[in-house]
Amino acid sequence: xxxxxxxxxxxxxxxxxxxxxxxxxxxxxxxxxxxxxxxxxxxxxxxxxxxxxxxxxxxxxxxxxxxxxxxxxxxxxxxxxxxxxxxxxxxxxxxxxxxxxxxxxxxxxxxxxxxxxxxxxxxxxxxxxxxxxxxxxxxxxxxxxxxxxxxxxxxxxxxxxxxxxxxxxxxxxxxxxxxxxxxxxxxxxxxxxxxxxxxxxxxxxxxxxxxxxxxxxxxxxxxxxxxxxxxxxxxxxxxxxxxxxxxxxxxxxxxxxxxxxxxxxxxxxxxxxxxxxxxxxxxxxxxxxxxxxxxxxxxxxxxxxxxxxxxxxxxxxxxxxxxxxxxxxxxxxxxxxxxxxxxxxxxxxxxxxxxxxxxxxxxx
Amino acid sequence: xxxxxxxxxxxxxxxxxxxxxxxxxxxxxxxxxxxxxxxxxxxxxxxxxxxxxxxxxxxxxxxxxxxxxxxxxxxxxxxxxxxxxxxxxxxxxxxxxxxxxxxxxxxxxxxxxxxxxxxxxxxxxxxxxxxxxxxxxxxxxxxxxxxxxxxxxxxxxxxxxxxxxxxxxxxxxxxxxxxxxxxxxxxxxxxxxxxxxxxxxxxxxxxxxxxxxxxxxxxxxxxxxxxxxxxxxxxxxxxxxxxxxxxxxxxxxxxxxxxxxxxxxxxxxxxxxxxxxxxxxxxxxxxxxxxxxxxxxxxxxxxxxxxxxxxxxxxxxxxxxxxxxxxxxxxxxxxxxxxxxxxxxxxxxxxxxxxxxxxxxxxx
Numbered sequence: 001x002x003x004x005x006x007x008x009x010x011x012x013x014x015x016x017x018x019x020x021x022x023x024x025x026x027x028x029x030x031x032x033x034x035x036x037x038x039x040x041x042x043x044x045x046x047x048x049x050x051x052x053x054x055x056x057x058x059x060x061x062x063x064x065x066x067x068x069x070x071x072x073x074x075x076x077x078x079x080x081x082x083x084x085x086x087x088x089x090x091x092x093x094x095x096x097x098x099x100x101x102x103x104x105x106x107x108x109x110x111x112x113x114x115x116x117x118x119x120x121x122x123x124x125x126x127x128x129x130x131x132x133x134x135x136x137x138x139x140x141x142x143x144x145x146x147x148x149x150x151x152x153x154x155x156x157x158x159x160x161x162x163x164x165x166x167x168x169x170x171x172x173x174x175x176x177x178x179x180x181x182x183x184x185x186x187x188x189x190x191x192x193x194x195x196x197x198x199x200x201x202x203x204x205x206x207x208x209x210x211x212x213x214x215x216x217x218x219x220x221x222x223x224x225x226x227x228x229x230x231x232x233x234x235x236x237x238x239x240x241x242x243x244x245x246x247x248x249x250x251x252x253x254x255x256x257x258x259x260x261x262x263x264x265x266x267x268x269x270x271x272x273x274x275x276x277x278x279x280x281x282x283x284x285x286x287x288x289x290x291x292x293x294x295x296x297x298x299x300x301x302x303x304x305x306x307x308x309x310x311x312x313x314x315x316x317x318x319x320x321x322x323x324x325x326x327x328x329x330x331x332x333x334x335x336x337x338x339x340x341x342x343x344x345x346x347x348x349x350x351x352x353x354x355x356x357x358x359x360x361x362x363x364x
Numbered sequence: 365x366x367x368x369x370x371x372x373x374x375x376x377x378x379x380x381x382x383x384x385x386x387x388x389x390x391x392x393x394x395x396x397x398x399x400x401x402x403x404x405x406x407x408x409x410x411x412x413x414x415x416x417x418x419x420x421x422x423x424x425x426x427x428x429x430x431x432x433x434x435x436x437x438x439x440x441x442x443x444x445x446x447x448x449x450x451x452x453x454x455x456x457x458x459x460x461x462x463x464x465x466x467x468x469x470x471x472x473x474x475x476x477x478x479x480x481x482x483x484x485x486x487x488x489x490x491x492x493x494x495x496x497x498x499x500x501x502x503x504x505x506x507x508x509x510x511x512x513x514x515x516x517x518x519x520x521x522x523x524x525x526x527x528x529x530x531x532x533x534x535x536x537x538x539x540x541x542x543x544x545x546x547x548x549x550x551x552x553x554x555x556x557x558x559x560x561x562x563x564x565x566x567x568x569x570x571x572x573x574x575x576x577x578x579x580x581x582x583x584x585x586x587x588x589x590x591x592x593x594x595x596x597x598x599x600x601x602x603x604x605x606x607x608x609x610x611x612x613x614x615x616x617x618x619x620x621x622x623x624x625x626x627x628x629x630x631x632x633x634x635x636x637x638x639x640x641x642x643x644x645x646x647x648x649x650x651x652x653x654x655x656x657x658x659x660x661x662x663x664x665x666x667x668x669x670x671x672x673x674x675x676x677x678x679x680x681x682x683x684x685x686x687x688x689x690x691x692x693x694x695x696x697x698x699x700x701x702x703x704x705x706x707x708x709x710x711x712x713x714x715x716x717x718x719x720x721x722x723x724x725x726x727x728x
Contacts (some may be wrong), residue, residue: 080476081476111444138553181608185603209455239568247659252504254659257647259647261662282620299611304523311521
């Protein structure tokens with residue numbers, strides 16, 4: 001079966017199993033490999049194609065060269081009940097973040113609010129994946145991430161790349177579907193700029209700043225010497241807003257972790273802030289869902305601007321894509337399966353085969 | 365003494381005392397009156413002229429007509445240690461928020477993180493004021509606010525005003541000055557639109573949406589029938605970011621408070637979310653300040669875009685204005701003293717007199 005645009009579709013369970021096999025062959029134990037595969041495939045199901053399986057090949061290379069740690073547990077730096085700091089030991093960030101979210105949910109059930117901060121994690125992929133996990137268990141969750149070893153966004157008014165796009169994900173339940181918010185403090189992301197550059201495209205707007213301080217839509221400006229940067233949310237006009245959000249996330253991640261840019265760079269990775277609030281320990285889960293459900297319905301009922309058919313809540317599109325992918329298989333962005341082929345060959349694994357004919361559902 | 369632009373300057377302590385006298389005459393007890401006056405004057409010291417003393421006359425009118433409660437304490441809806449929900453009983457929001465921040469600081473000292481959510485508060489004025497209070501005590505603080513009885517921002521893709529600009533304030537210490545971030549989820553604020561309309565000006569950019577769904581810089585579009593709205597951060601291009609932040613704040617405030625737009629409107633007011641994290645109970649206060657101080661220095665050291673003399677951290681300008689105002693007196697936005705004159709006359713109070721000659725310092 002192929003999707004409407006002709007791209008092949010893959011059964012989700014089979015794809016997850018294949019990716020887990022690749023990570024086991026790369027050195028992870030079965031549990032870590034399964035979680036990493038599940039997180040990456042889930043990102044593609046939700047349409048976050050720059051932060052899903054596209055990251056599998058770089059992650060496998062990081063296992064090969066030892067920059068991603070394969071074995072063991074995070075180190076507990078502090079544990080005060082409602083606040084926990086882990087040293088991530090460069091373990092897979094996707095696995096660490098799932099563990100951090102689960103711990104924060106558990107602790108929030110007794111404290112109402114709980115924060116788990118992870119320093120020295122490897123890269124954590126797509127934030128939206130972690131949100132659904134907590135929101136479907138009735139919690140309001142916030143996940144934020146920065147990479148102390150990477151600079152690609154300049155402070156507002158400045159030109160020197162000084163921090164990362166710094167994504168912020170927030171999920172919460174309603175009386176219907178959860179709301180899954182996933183924004184970065186920069187207008188666009190490193191992944192989108194890389195992809196536009198590879199494909200010879202301009203960005204949809206002047207979302208970059210060249211090294212001389214002028215707005216640009218040309219992805220090449222981030223590779224000059226000195227380099228340009230990604231503009232913060234608000235761009236040239238009100239970029240103090242994106243700058244402020246980026247600083248908030250730097251402080252929540254590296255500040256609370258006590259480890260970051262003030263230390264020597266440790267390579268591609270992340271500092272992660274996870275917070276869970278349990279509405280049951282505030283004014284009650286039902287009252288929370290009544291307010292958030294009311295708001296979701298009010299937004300969806302709004303008349304629309306020209307060219308828009310309906311207002312969508314954050315997460316609506318991703319959840320619809322996910323449901324379709326679970327039913328019909330997932331269409332991957334071009335090149336993703338090809339990038340994994342050398343790892344599959346080395347491990348003696350057959351590449352996943354697209355769904356054909358009527359066997360469209362998930363394989364398990 | 366007059367300021368460089370010829371506006372009269374007022375000694376801070378004398379101005380605070382005068383405003384406190386007005387609120388005592390309006391019905392508040394001495395402690396509440398002093399806190400309300402201090403918060404409003406402090407906003408003007410920091411340059412937030414739409415959210416400082418400009419609000420004193422409307423607050424005094426609200427005391428007169430009973431829509432602001434003068435007496436008593438907030439009702440404790442729940443208290444779980446790290447999470448507290450108050451019913452604000454329409455008490456002065458500035459006083460409630462100061463109390464909420466102080467309680468959150470106290471609770472964070474034992475739990476690491478603490479949240480105080482206030483429902484049914486009166487208006488809370490300027491978020492930046494509350495941030496300095498917590499940051500100077502070594503804490504990372506977040507204050508967010510929405511007004512369940514007001515609609516002025518539409519969901520991204522829609523045209524019907526459905527929620528408020530929803531400000532988010534974040535403060536944190538460094539090894540130097542604190543960082544004070546104060547952004548709203550909309551590009552501009554209700555106060556800025558009102559002021560531009562009164563003064564017959566256009567906004568600096570197309571930051572509004574008319575009722576037919578087209579971007580506009582004309583403040584009159586928010587008064588049409590049906591009304592236009594304030595655009596979320598990101599505007600027509602990537603307004604899903606501001607929409608997401610606004611929804612996050614609606615959920616943190618009215619969702620966790622269990623009381624908001626799903627209930628009948630209660631008039632001008634606020635639902636408030638206050639969160640304090642104590643870095644000492646994460647990876648340590650020194651490690652936090654090392655990271656945040658490093659980042660502040662890196663940002664300030666950046667080369668600048670054309671037309672900008674130096675990168676400023678959020679709060680730098682406000683703190684510099686505050687220091688100057690404390691030394692030389694504060695210059696108020698035109699019309700503010702005049703708006704208070706009827707209340708002063710009714711109370712038999714002399715209006716504050718500008719500083720003259722060399723007596724420029726604070727009067728106490």
